[in-house]
């Protein structure tokens with residue numbers, strides 16, 4: 001029988017986290033709360049933390065709660081609306097909020113306003129069919145208390161008060177509708193990551209090495225891992241070892257997982273999709289919008305390409321983004337190499353990767369159409385959400401890079417996954433996080449899964465359960481129970497996180 005590692009306060013077990021993004025930072029804070037004496041080393045290839053996907057400008061900062069993202073509810077063949085995914089996502093975000101509220105209560109972060117702000121979430125559609133879908137979605141969601149307070153309107157006058165830019169200059173004959181959830185949030189995941197890392201650096205036995213790129217991982221006979229790194233400043237090779245490794249390298253996770261050679265990594269491949277935003281540079285326009293408006297993805301578009309006109313609060317300043325526009329690049333990281341994709345193709349994942357390509361022809365077509373877009377095409381897309389838009393008020397900026405997971409299905413064919421995938425070694429000595437959706441919003445529940453899968457005995461111990469419940473009172477409650485608990489949890493977290501409107 002494979003024995004999982006048991007961590008104790010005074011053991012000299014060494015924990016290595018690869019990457020200084022939101023995932024590693026969250027895992028490190030959780031581990032230090034559970035066992036303050038343990039030793040954690042974080043290796044980051046860039047010269048600062050949170051400079052890839054977790055950076056505020058590299059993601060949309062939406063606190064994903066399924067309030068506005070239409071892809072989290074699906075209409076079934078019998079006409080009913082499946083809201084189970086929406087409930088799970090909304091409940092997962094409540095877990096993250098509880099953890100962040102704990103960070104504020106412990107005074108690890110000075111002010112919640114620096115990273116989380118109240119920005120209403122709207123879904124907006126046009127055309128008879130889409131309006132009927134939205135109404136059906138609204139009726140189904142509002143049966144759950146998690147979506148209590150959601151409003152629906154197909155009255156253009158009402159919609160004008162909710163989102164003046166979207167309604168200004170719109171064809172009056174067009175049928176439109178929106179839902180609005182006032183308790184939506186915008187999160188600066190970059191600030192949050194930096195703040196957690198700053199806190200970690202004040203603790204004993206935590207070391208952060210910047211400019212250190214992990215190049216290889218090799219399992220040793222004693223069960224530990226030998227890690228080969230490149231010091232990118234001195235250009236020399238460093239070798240270290242660890243009893244537990246978390247690969248939280250964002251787009252860089254797949255190549256490292258492959259290098260680990262663990263059996264569980266077999267069949268995984270990755271497909272990079274880059275993102276771009278139109279960023280508003282006209283202060284007058286920025287001030288006229290105060291919500292996140294999410295639309296419907298076009299046919300073949302991956303779920304993360306749902307267009308949205310998005311108010312952001314970044315470093316205390318209100319911003320306005322539209323996008324994302326998808327692009328294709330063979331890089332796995334924004335600061336990566338064009339050889340990332342070709343180098344990730346190995347014998348074991350070649351068939352799944354080819355099959356995923358074959359089965360996703362609409363996606364391929366969509367990406368080709370996106371990559372060949374002109375400035376005028378992008379303006380046209382923006383005008384669907386802001387009819388009076390002029391290109392001179394916007395500039396194109398590069399968002400982050402996502403690597404969508406490709407994995408074998410039951411028939412050994414490849415499928416493209418749009419979610420997040422946690423891959424753990426059977427002995428719990430290594431975990432890797434692949435994929436990017438719903439992303440940073442679910443950092444806390446996903447890192448709790450790492451604790452549960454890799455440190456099972458600790459996780460089930462009375463000591464860890466008590467501490468975890470102090471941090472996250474609703475830990476391990478079934479998603480459905482959040483319906484009953486949500487009012488209580490939200491009152492507490494919204495109060496601590498200063499989210500009460």
Ligand SMILES: Cc1cc2nc3c(=O)[nH]c(=O)nc-3n(C[C@H](O)[C@H](O)[C@H](O)COP(=O)(O)OP(=O)(O)OC[C@H]3O[C@@H](n4cnc5c(N)ncnc54)[C@H](O)[C@@H]3O)c2cc1C
Pocket residue numbers: 018019020021022023024043044045046049050051052053054055058059060061062063064189212213214215248249250251252253256275276324333399400401402433435436437438439440441442
């Ligand atoms: C366009 C876009 C929009 C998004 N919108 C949202 C949103 O609205 N809401 C949401 O919740 N999520 C969103 N996400 C997803 C979210 O940004 C990610 O899920 C999250 O930031 C991932 O965090 P991470 O810590 O895993 O990765 P990252 O933040 O990318 O961190 C990984 C770190 O590992 C480092 N690294 C990589 N390879 C190595 C190596 N070999 N050695 C050492 N270090 C290495 C990298 O430099 C990086 O600093 C979006 C993502 C994109 C791209």
